[in-house]
Amino acid sequence: xxxxxxxxxxxxxxxxxxxxxxxxxxxxxNEYVYWYRQIHSQGPQYIxxxxxxxxxxxxxxxxxTEDRKxxxxxxxxxxxxxxxxxxxxxxxxxxxxxxxxxxxxxVKP
Amino acid sequence: xAGVIQSPRHEVTEMGQEVTLRCKPISxxxxxxWYRQTMMRGLELLIxxxxxxxxxxxxxxxxxxxxxxxxASFSTLKIQPSExxxxxxxxxxxxxxxxxxxxxxxxxxxxxxx
Numbered sequence: 001x002x003x004x005x006x007x008x009x010x011x012x013x014x015x016x017x018x019x020x021x022x023x024x025x026x027x028x029x030n031e032y033v034y035w036y037r038q039i040h041s042q043g044p045q046y047i048x049x050x051x052x053x054x055x056x057x058x059x060x061x062x063x064x065t066e067d068r069k070x071x072x073x074x075x076x077x078x079x080x081x082x083x084x085x086x087x088x089x090x091x092x093x094x095x096x097x098x099x100x101x102x103x104x105x106x107v108k109p
Numbered sequence: 110x111a112g113v114i115q116s117p118r119h120e121v122t123e124m125g126q127e128v129t130l131r132c133k134p135i136s137x138x139x140x141x142x143w144y145r146q147t148m149m150r151g152l153e154l155l156i157x158x159x160x161x162x163x164x165x166x167x168x169x170x171x172x173x174x175x176x177x178x179x180x181a182s183f184s185t186l187k188i189q190p191s192e193x194x195x196x197x198x199x200x201x202x203x204x205x206x207x208x209x210x211x212x213x214x215x216x217x218x219x220x221x222x223x
Contacts, residue, residue, distance in 0.1 A: 032210065043113075043200050043214030044152070096165075097212060099152035 004088045009104040012082075018075040020103050022088030025069045031092055033064060035073045036099075037084040044087065044099070047073065078107045111135075113215035115201050121221045127189040130218045133182055134203030142212060143176055143186050144200040152200070158184065159206075170195075191222045 005023040012018040024033065034049040048055055048062045050071075055062045061074040075082055087102040114133040122128055134141050143155040156166040161178045169176070173192070178184040188195055198219050202212040 034210070041217075043202075043217050046211050046213060049211065091210070097154070101151060 004090055004100055006086075006088050006100065006103045008101065009106070011106050011108055012075075012078045014080060014107050014109050015077055018073075018078040018082065018105060018107070020073040020075075020086050020088075020105065021070065022073070023070045024088070024090045027068050027090050028092075031090050033062065033068075033071050034089040034091065034097070035060070035062065036087045036089065037082075038087070038102070039081075039084040047086075078105075080107050080109065083107045113201055113203055113213055115199075115215040115218050117218060118216065119219045119221075121223065122191055123223050124192055125190045126222075127187065128191045128195075128220060128222075130186040130188075130199050130201075130220070132184045132186070132201030132215060134184070134201070135213055136182070138203035138205055138213075139181060140204045140206065140212075141178060141184050142202040142204075143184070144202065144214075145197045146200060146217075147197045155186070188220075191220075193222045196220055196222050 032049050032051050035047040036044040037047055038044045048057055048060050050062045050064055064071045083106050085102040085104050087099050089097055091097050113135055116131045139160050141158040144152050145155055146152045153168055155168045156176045157164050158178045174188055176186045198217045200214050200217045202214040204212045
């Protein structure tokens with residue numbers, strides 16, 4: 001499995017964009033980049049995933065570098081409710097999804 | 110859609126007792142996953158079912174843990190006998206057929222074994 005590296009924690013001002021980086025330098029050609037988040041005491045919540053191209057949905061945007069060795073999750077207008085632990089996961093779209101420690105994002109007023 | 114449903118939400122029991130956790134996956138999803146989350150070890154995959162059949166249980170800690178999926182809409186995770194070190198939050202997740210990939214998690218069962 002390709003491993004990911006994320007900063008332990010980040011702060012963001014409310015209303016500003018939150019940019020969460022993830023390094024996955026050993027990613028294989030058929031492995032997707034997934035992002036989940038976990039708000040305190042809740043189950044992990046799917047955010048977005050991608051293979052090569054940048055992706056956008058109602059929650060966030062995912063920017064994947066051309067060499068696919070890193071990616072950035074962008075929350076365009078962070079709110080206090082976006083405070084959570086964000087997990088970057090690299091996997092083939094099968095069952096084996098391994099969560100690391102993630103990035104603890106704190107959105108401040 | 111109600112999402113993945115887990116019960117109970119909280120369970121407090123004494124060491125040695127049997128514990129049964131329950132999960133109802135999202136209708137139409139045929140893959141089901143049980144995870145355990147602790148502060149020390151984070152989120153760990155315990156077992157994965159596809160079409161009600163256990164595919165990989167290598168994450169199950171030991172023989173005290175067992176999981177079943179008698180039909181497409183119900184699964185159980187049983188711990189017998191329970192031990193204090195089993196205290197954790199247990200999550201169930203479901204997804205469409207393997208290959209689609211996105212897993213949807215339930216709210217979890219917070220287990221405390223005294």
